[in-house]
Amino acid sequence: MDRELISIVLPVFNEEQGIQKTIDVLLNYCDNRPERYELIFVNDGSSDQTKAIISKAIREHPEIKLVDFSRNFGHQLAISAGIRYTSGQAVVVMDADLQDPPSIIPEMINKWHHGYDVVYGQRLHRDGETLFKKATASLFYRLLKEMTSIEIPLDTGDFRLMDRRVVDVLKQMPEKDPFVRGMVSWVGFRQTAVKYDRQERFAGESKYPLRKMIKLALDGLSSFSLVPLKLAQWLGTLALITSLITLVVGLITSFSLGVEILFLSTLLGGVILLTIGILGNYLGRIFIQSRERPLYIVSDTKGFRSQLNQINLEEHNSRLVNSN
Structure with missing residues (x-):
């Protein structure tokens, strides 16, 4: 023994x-x-x-x-x-x-x-x-x-x-x-x-x-890791900068406004949905952990x-x- x-x-x-x-x-x-x-x-x-x-x-x-x-x-x-x-x-x-x-x-x-x-x-x-x-x-x-x-x-x-x-x-x-x-x-x-x-x-x-x-x-x-949460912040910042650059380029080159709006809408929509998904994953874990x-x-x-x-x-x- x-x-x-x-x-x-x-x-x-x-x-x-x-x-x-x-x-x-x-x-x-x-x-x-x-x-x-x-x-x-x-x-x-x-x-x-x-x-x-x-x-x-x-x-x-x-x-x-x-x-x-x-x-x-x-x-x-x-x-x-x-x-x-x-x-x-x-x-x-x-x-x-x-x-x-x-x-x-x-x-x-x-x-x-x-x-x-x-x-x-x-x-x-x-x-x-x-x-x-x-x-x-x-x-x-x-x-x-x-x-x-x-x-x-x-x-x-x-x-x-x-x-x-x-x-x-x-x-x-x-x-x-x-x-x-x-x-x-x-x-x-x-x-x-x-x-x-x-x-x-x-x-x-x-x-x-x-x-x-x-x-x-x-x-x-x-x-x-908190990197996915930071990624959502970085993507939001990138989307904002991209939108502003696209807008300025469009005004300077007289690019089609409809194409600009479609591009910006798609970009912002994708970033928003991705960010919501990341936040939802963390909130879901909190919710599951909180149930007794x-x-x-x-x-x-x-x-x-x-x-x-x-x-x-x-x-x-x-x-x-x-x-x-």
Whole structure:
């Protein structure tokens, strides 16, 4: 019992094609390591047999645990929920599709033993992804780095190890639309990278299509940057200057007044709509955060001690509301 406990949090959503493989790989990894492990799967409202497969594994392996959402609340909230249920001295967050290989975890643990509080996986290559996905991901990370007020490492996802004191700080941040990697950077502490090649997905399909990637990018920007608000101001100033220049040029050259009016109307209309959209995004986040609703609803837990089950199911959601 003196061996340190490492918690691994794995959000899952419709992963029935590959979840058994993931369980087998992780159990084999845990069996060959000196540390103790708990594997906490967070079922984010799967409509397939993902929950049933995990539940069956729990009956055979006490180190596996399940947190079951009442519906789909999203990948980032599933991570937030998972870390709240951990009890390890360190917590590893990883996806359940084996793109982030468990073989990297020992290197993370080694750096943790050398005094680092956060050890994040930094991708060198992204196997099995389209050129468009790689290009947009690269652009996203670099724009985020330039536009946010915190230092978010390039080419990093949510695959990381965190010390218990970092997790305890994150648990005090009940954000409605969390951007976990940004939150981890924001809390500070000693952080370092482990570089690795991201593997091709073993089975199934990505749960982050373009639409969700855009939402994640907007969440990251609006959570940690005021640049979009300043951009609206800059665009308004630019539109005003452009309008004045166009008007002066039109008076000097006797340019068609109708063309001038059409150009200016289109320009000003576009700037106004863009500005309203930017403001609406920030106001929407304020509105969502102000509602006293729980971040998510846990319908069931499996594999935890009965006392913890009772606490989680009866009090957990109310604690989240009260913490706001």
